[in-house]
Amino acid sequence: MRLSHPKLMGAILLLLALAACGDDNSDYQGLRPASGREVTVGAAEPLATNIMNDLTPAWSTRGDANSVSLTLNHVGTTPPTLVLTMTCALGAVLTVESPLFISDAGGDLLRIGAGxxxxxxxxxxxxETPGVTAEGPAFRDLLAQITVGRQISLSYGxxxxxxLPPAxxxxxxRFTNRCRDYLEPRGS
Structure with missing residues (x-):
């Protein structure tokens, strides 16, 4: 195997950089308090504001005779974080829940969009409930957009x-077909 001049130089530079890093037996003892005035650092951003940067999605469905749910969890955290649950129930009622929103900051409507x-x-x-829950009719146009895999977005204030990545x-x-059945019951 023959190394070209640029590859050889790159390998040498990499070895020099690694050698300069030191070894595992260093005297480093972690961060030490600095002298001077104490500074308080605020908490990290809430997950709701930064989850889209590193979302590891895991979608699931569940249902019974009267409802079907489509749920998105962020599995890149321990424990997994619930992001969104959409439930369509008998009577064509759509319930949308996200515990990531701050409930007193948004107003009267939760907007859900697809396409x-x-x-x-x-x-x-x-x-008493964390996050935001909204409920209303299951809209055919919204279901049609979700059916073809359009990305879902929510806003509250x-x-x-x-x-969000499509399920x-x-x-x-499973979700949209059951929801349509609630809109247009068979045998009616």
Whole structure:
């Protein structure tokens, strides 16, 4: 194997850089307090504001005779963080929940969008419940956009979440087909 001149120089520079780093037996004892005035550093940004930078998505569905849910968890944290739950129930009622929003900061409507369709659902969150929950009719146009894999986005006042990666097609189909059944019951 023959190394070209630029590759050889790169390898030598890499070895020199590694040698300059020191060894595991150094006298480093961690951070020490600095002399002078104490400075307090604020907490890290809440997950709701920075989750889209490093989201590791895991979608799931579950259902019973009267409802079906599509849930997104961020599995890049321990424990996994719930990001979004959409539940479609008998009577074509769509409930959208995100514990990542601050409930008192947004107003009366939670907006959910997919593709070019955006709908506002009235917020039904109580003070005891973390995050924001909204409920309203399951809109056909919104379901159609979710069905074809459009990315979902949420907004509540100035807070936003998304666009979220689409769920795998089998999960989307299960959710939207059951929800459409609630819109247009068979045998009616």
């Amino acid at each position: 070019e369709v955006v709908v506002g659902l009235p917020v039904i969150t109580t003070a 100035a807070q936003t979440l998304g666009p 795998p097609h089998p999960l989307i189909s």
